[in-house]
Amino acid sequence: MADWLGPNEWQAVFLSLKVAIWATIWTLPLGIFTAFALARWNFPGKQLLNGLVHLPLILPPVVTGYLLLMTFGTRGAVGAMLEEIGIVFAFRWTGAALAAGIMAFPLMVRAIRLSIEAVDPKLEQAAATLGASKIWVFLTVTLPLILPGVLAGTILAFAKAMGEFGATITFASNIPGQTQTLPSAIYAFLQVPGGESSALKLVIVSVVIAMTALLASEVIAQRMAKRVSGT
Template identity: 70%
Template sequence: MAGWLSPEEWQALGLSLKVAFWATLVSLPLGLVAAMALARGRFWGRSILNGLVHLPLILPPVVTGYLLLATFGRRAPLGAALDEIGIVLAFRWTGAALAAAVMAFPLMVRAMRLAIEAVDPGLEQAAATLGASRPWVFATVTLPLILPGVLAGAVLAFAKAMGEFGATITFVSAIPGETMTLPTAINAALQVPGNEASVWRMVLISVVLAMAALALTELVSRRVARRISGT
C-alpha cells in the first residue's frame, strides 16, 4: 500500500483524515445542542435556526466557501480580529476543517434530531419525578437512548467532511501540504494530462472510505441499539 500511493497522494489522504477528524470533533457538541433545540425547543426563532442549520445543504458549496472567506478572511473584520490573536483560518488547514464542519453540520444534526424525536418523553418525565435534575436526566436517560443517532451523525459528518470540495477550495484554495485534501488533489490531478492512474487511485480510496463510513454507521448503530435494549 505504501508504494501504491505517491508521497503527494499520501499527504492529501493524511490531511483529509486530519481535517475530517477535527471538523467532526469540534462540531459534535454544537450539533447535539442544535439537535436538542430543534427537536424539543419551543422558542421564537426556531424556524430561523432550522433554516440556518440546513442552509449549507441548499446553497451551492462555492457560495458557502465565499461566505466563509468574507467572514474569516484576513481582510474581513472578524478574520482580522482573529488574526491579531494568532488564529488564521483562510488558506490554512484549520480553515479547511471549518469549511468541512459547516458542510457536514446539517447531516450530523439531522441524524441526532431524528434520534431525539424518537425518545419517549415519558421516560424522561419519570426520571424527573424521582428527583433527578435535567442534566442528570439527559446524561442517564436521554443520551444513552440517542447514542446510536449521535454516533451515526458523527460518522456521516466525518464521511461528508472527507469528501468536501467546493467550500474548501473557495475558502482555503488547494495548497499542497496545507489545504490540499483528497478531493482537491483529485481535481488538481485531473488538470494534468496523462495522470489518470493517480486520479483513479484517489477516487478508489474515496469510494472505499465512503462505503466504510456508511457500513460503520450501520454496524455501530445496531450494536448500541442492542445494548440499550438488552438483547
C-alpha cells in the same frame, strides 16, 4: 499499499483524515446541542434556526466557502479580529476543517435529532420528578438512548467532511501539503497531463473510505431502530 500511492498522494490522504477528524470533533458538541434544541424546545426563531442549520445542504458549496471567506478571512468581520490574536483560518488546514465541518453539520444534526425524537419524553420526565437536574437527566437518560444516533451522525459527518470540495477549496484554497485534501488533489491531478493514474488511485481510496463509513452508519442505524422498538 505504501508503494501504491506516492508521497504527494499519501499527503493528501492523511491531510483529509486530519481535516475530517477535526471537523467532526468540533461540530459534535454543537450538533448534539442544536439537535436537542430543535427536538425538545419551543422558542422564537426555531424555524429560522432549522433553516440556517440546513442551509449548507441547499446552497452551492462555493457560496458557503465564499461566505466563510468574507466572514473568517483576514479582512472579514470575524477573521480580522481573530488575526489580531494569532488565529487565522483562511488558506490554512484549520480553515478546511471549518468549511468541512459546516458542510457536514446538517447531516449530523438530522441524524441526532431523529434519535432524540424517538426517545419517549416520559422517561426524561420521570427522572426529573425524582429530583434530577436537566443536565443530569440528559447525561443519564437521554444520551445513552440516543448514543446510536449520535454515532451514526458522527460517521455521516466524517464521510461528508472527507469528501467536501467546493467550500473547502474556496475558503482554504488548494495548497499541496497544507490544504490539499483528497477531492482537491484529485482535481489537481486531472488538470495536468498524465495525472489520471494518480487521480484514479485517490478516487478508489475515497470510495473505500466513504463506503466503509456509510456501511458502518447503516449498521448503527439498524441497531438504533431495534433498540428503540425493544426487539
